Amino acid sequence: MLNARPCKSCEWCRANQHKLDAIPPQNVHIFFFFNLLLPNPLYPLPFCLYIMFGLIPLLFTALASAYPNRGPCTGDCWAHDPAMIQRVSDGKYFRFSTGTGVRTHSSPSVKGPWTDIGSALPDGSKITLDGVDNTNIWAPDVHFQNDQYYMYYVLSKIGTQNSQIGVATSKNMEPGTWTDHGSVGLPANDNYNRIDPAWISIGNKNYMNFGSFWGDIYQVQMETPLKVGGATPYQISWNATLNHREEGSYEFKHGDYYYLLYSAGIAGKYTKTFPAKGAEYHIRVCRSKTGLGDFVDADGKSCKETGGTMLLSSHGQVFGPGGPGVVHDKDLGVVMYYHYYPLAIKESTTVSDNANYRYAWNVLGWKDGWPFVKAT
Numbered sequence: 001m002l003n004a005r006p007c008k009s010c011e012w013c014r015a016n017q018h019k020l021d022a023i024p025p026q027n028v029h030i031f032f033f034f035n036l037l038l039p040n041p042l043y044p045l046p047f048c049l050y051i052m053f054g055l056i057p058l059l060f061t062a063l064a065s066a067y068p069n070r071g072p073c074t075g076d077c078w079a080h081d082p083a084m085i086q087r088v089s090d091g092k093y094f095r096f097s098t099g100t101g102v103r104t105h106s107s108p109s110v111k112g113p114w115t116d117i118g119s120a121l122p123d124g125s126k127i128t129l130d131g132v133d134n135t136n137i138w139a140p141d142v143h144f145q146n147d148q149y150y151m152y153y154v155l156s157k158i159g160t161q162n163s164q165i166g167v168a169t170s171k172n173m174e175p176g177t178w179t180d181h182g183s184v185g186l187p188a189n190d191n192y193n194r195i196d197p198a199w200i201s202i203g204n205k206n207y208m209n210f211g212s213f214w215g216d217i218y219q220v221q222m223e224t225p226l227k228v229g230g231a232t233p234y235q236i237s238w239n240a241t242l243n244h245r246e247e248g249s250y251e252f253k254h255g256d257y258y259y260l261l262y263s264a265g266i267a268g269k270y271t272k273t274f275p276a277k278g279a280e281y282h283i284r285v286c287r288s289k290t291g292l293g294d295f296v297d298a299d300g301k302s303c304k305e306t307g308g309t310m311l312l313s314s315h316g317q318v319f320g321p322g323g324p325g326v327v328h329d330k331d332l333g334v335v336m337y338y339h340y341y342p343l344a345i346k347e348s349t350t351v352s353d354n355a356n357y358r359y360a361w362n363v364l365g366w367k368d369g370w371p372f373v374k375a376t
Helices: 011-015 017-021 026-037 048-053 055-064
Strands: 085-088 092-097 103-107 113-119 135-145 148-156 164-171 179-185 196-204 206-208 218-223 235-238 245-256 256-265 282-288 307-312 316-327 333-342 358-367 370-374
Touching: 085 135, 085 316, 092 135, 113 179, 135 196, 148 196, 206 245, 218 245, 218 370, 256 316, 282 370, 307 316, 307 333, 307 370, 316 358, 333 370
Parallel strands: 245 316, 282 316
Antiparallel strands: 085 092, 092 103, 103 113, 135 148, 148 164, 164 179, 196 206, 206 218, 218 235, 245 256, 256 282, 282 307, 316 333, 333 358, 358 370
């Protein structure tokens, strides 16, 4: 059968050669793999045999490939801090990204082919901030309401709280059709940064999630889709570690719960020497029955107390996945989209470039009320 040669120094191998010989050769790797996973192994095998039969390399390979491949993308697949939405009238997809005037792409499907169709706000925003180019617009978020599309966006001086959130509207999302309404009127506060807006409707009321670093992620009720009004923002997620690096949130409802996706970690400036392994962007998830702040992770830990369950981290060529959002595709189901930085480019350069970011997507599966990234 197996006829494995026992190692010279292992007493177990010498004493149990007959057990090894009883294992059919075609099943040896399966046997060793599942034996390792069992709480009470069939045989208390020594570590040398796992090395002998290649289980340890196989195990590390499996761990390195813990996530399925991203979905296919054709055409222009550049994206940074993406927002994606399907047009109601014809089902065409639109993707909006950080960049001059909010770069806009369109496609017949999430897979592509994606075409760069220009900028949503080529003349920039009405908002003026000291030291900030009003055409350098960040982190768009787009939704459909009242027969038109609303796009929230950000002007900011990086690394500061010199930021504001604005809003524009359009009937069809095509370049040249957006009307800029300027600031939504969210007041400044030392506890938060006014960036990364994400709209959600809860109980027929409009809410906006926002924030980054400082107090991390906040939520505020809006008076109208165009204005915050007098409501007081409140914190919904905070991490005592990572230098409070939580941002880019997105909330959606599925079944009985509201799910909060967000990016944690270092957002960019990726090179072959930066950042330290594991410190880069990754995507986490929390959930809530109300959607209004009582978010917990899969272990029941409050997401205002450093909770948060890992949903997607670096794997393969996908480095630093972040900026998540969700669309409901009629053929694919719940699709999470995000951006990433190609590992091969990161590992070959000493200068980071936002032009290297890429759009990606995966279908979400569900288990025990929690999402996971599933094979497409």
